[in-house]
Amino acid sequence: MAKSPVTVIGLGPMGATMASTFLGNGHPTTVWNRTAAKAEPLVAKGATLAATPADALAASELIVISQTDYTAMHDSLDDAAHALKGRVVVNLSSGSPDELRRAGEWASRHGADLLTGGVMAPPQGIGKPGAYVFYSGQEATLDRHRETLGELGEATFVGPDLGLSMLYYQAQLYLFWSTLTAYMQSVALLGAAGVSAEQFRPFAAVTVRDLASDGPMGFLKILTETIDAGVHPGDDHTLRMQAVGADHVVEAVREAGIDTAGPLALRDLFWRAVDAGHGSDGLSSVIEVIRRP
Ligand code: NDP
Numbered sequence: 001m002a003k004s005p006v007t008v009i010g011l012g013p014m015g016a017t018m019a020s021t022f023l024g025n026g027h028p029t030t031v032w033n034r035t036a037a038k039a040e041p042l043v044a045k046g047a048t049l050a051a052t053p054a055d056a057l058a059a060s061e062l063i064v065i066s067q068t069d070y071t072a073m074h075d076s077l078d079d080a081a082h083a084l085k086g087r088v089v090v091n092l093s094s095g096s097p098d099e100l101r102r103a104g105e106w107a108s109r110h111g112a113d114l115l116t117g118g119v120m121a122p123p124q125g126i127g128k129p130g131a132y133v134f135y136s137g138q139e140a141t142l143d144r145h146r147e148t149l150g151e152l153g154e155a156t157f158v159g160p161d162l163g164l165s166m167l168y169y170q171a172q173l174y175l176f177w178s179t180l181t182a183y184m185q186s187v188a189l190l191g192a193a194g195v196s197a198e199q200f201r202p203f204a205a206v207t208v209r210d211l212a213s214d215g216p217m218g219f220l221k222i223l224t225e226t227i228d229a230g231v232h233p234g235d236d237h238t239l240r241m242q243a244v245g246a247d248h249v250v251e252a253v254r255e256a257g258i259d260t261a262g263p264l265a266l267r268d269l270f271w272r273a274v275d276a277g278h279g280s281d282g283l284s285s286v287i288e289v290i291r292r293p
Contacts, residue, residue, distance in 0.1 A: 003027040004148060005060040009053070009076060010093070011038040013123040015066035018092075018152055021127040022064075023047055025151050032056035034076065057083035062145050063090065066119075070095040070103055085111035088141055090149065092117040092133065097163025104137070104162040113141050116162045118169020121153050132156050136165040179208070185253070185262050192256035223284045232278065232285035239286070240279035243270035 003026040008019040011033035019042050022029045031039050032050040039049045050056035053076050057063060065073055073091060077084070089112050091103065100116045107114035114137055121131035131153030135142050139157050142149070149155045158164050183204055187197045210217035226232055232239075246267040253263050269286060272293075278285035 004062065005030065006148060007032070007050070007056050007060040007063045009033070009056055009063060009065045010067035010072065011035075011042070012066065012068070014092070014119065014126070015064075016042065017123040017126045018064060018066055019047055020045065021151055022148070024127075027148065028060075030056055030059035032076075034072075052080065053077050054080035054083040056080075057087055061086065061088055062148060063087050064149075065089065065091040065093060067093045069093055070099045073103065074106075081106075081110045087112040088115065088145060089113070090115045090117060090135075090145070092119050092152075094118075094169075095166060097166050100162045100166050113138060114162060115142055115145075116165045118165050118172075119153065120169070120172060126152050128153075134158050134165040134168040136160060136162050181262065185259075188258045189253055189256055192258055219283075226282065226284040227287055232281035232283075232288075234278075234280050234282040234285070237282065238280050239270060239283060240274050242283060243267070243274050243279075246270045 005028040006022045007030040008015050008022065009032050011019065011031060015031075015033070016038065019029055019031050023042065023045050028048070029042070029046070030048045030050050031042050032053055032055070033039055036049065039047065043049050048059065050059060057077070057080055067073060067076070070091070070093060073093065084107065089107055091100075091114065095103070103116070104114045116136050118134045119126070119131075120133065121128070125131045133149070133153045133155055135149075135155055135157050136159050138160065142155060142157055146155050158168050186204065187200055190200050191197070207217075212218065212220050214221060246263070250260060250263045250267050253260050269289060273281075273286045273289045276289055278288065
């Protein structure tokens with residue numbers, strides 16, 4: 001069966017890979033990018049370079065956008081908004097949830113249907129096993145284009161609120177960045193004593209693996225249960241004990257002469273929770289301070 005046409009707007013590392021994936025799967029693919037030269041490798045593979053954003057919108061019902069932010073979408077499409085009618089615009093760019101909701105109103109005003117998405121894969125992971133995309137908007141709209149969009153990664157619908165896909169994406173990004181930044185802090189701390197990153201990595205790998213396990217160190221599940229139950233038992237390890245430990249981490253990074261910002265923020269958070277009355281509770285009580293600073 002003939003594959004449906006797709007337009008890709010934005011040809012950074014992500015958009016270019018998406019266009020290439022659609023082309024590879026046999027979709028007639030139209031592309032547009034502010035810097036037209038970036039389209040050359042795709043045109044060589046059979047893509048059509050639209051002369052204007054309006055032409056790009058006219059070429060397909062399904063419009064996939066991958067740009068730096070939502071400002072880029074408005075910079076690119078505001079003057080071509082008359083060509084939005086009847087289009088399904090799938091914006092996979094980063095933005096704030098409210099910005100995405102406003103973009104939904106903008107699209108509706110021009111007769112288009114917006115789906116927002118957060119891509120959980122780097123460019124080289126697009127279309128590969130393990131890649132998935134959080135989507136929000138009208139589920140029926142996603143379902144109509146699920147097969148095509150699924151070529152980028154598993155289409156995971158999270159709800160009609162257009163900001164929700166970005167919230168899931170940002171929650172995952174925060175987890176990803178903070179975990180890896182904590183790893184770098186730990187590597188720098190040990191590095192100051194002459195220990196290489198590679199010497200530490202196996203121990204870090206055990207911690208990361210065990211956190212997601214069902215075993216005694218499976219704190220992702222343990223914390224989830226106590227958070228959802230709204231109780232924070234501190235029987236075996238009180239928050240006060242851990243706040244004192246966090247003080248010692250701050251002293252250690254100072255002695256090592258490395259950056260203290262991360263450890264200080266962590267120590268501060270723990271002590272604020274202790275000061276709020278959670279000293280005898282467990283680690284999960286910190287969420288009360290995060291939720292109500
Ligand atoms: P960038 O975030 O650098 O986006 C580059 C694209 O945005 C280019 O097409 C660029 O056009 C366009 N652009 C930026 N500003 C404007 C503007 N004002 N008007 C018109 N076009 C503009 O590259 P990526 O491809 O890496 O990322 C795209 C999106 O995907 C981002 O929102 C990012 O957060 C998200 N993402 C990225 C991942 C990654 O690993 N790279 C992973 C998951 C999500 P031009 O070529 O003319 O400069």
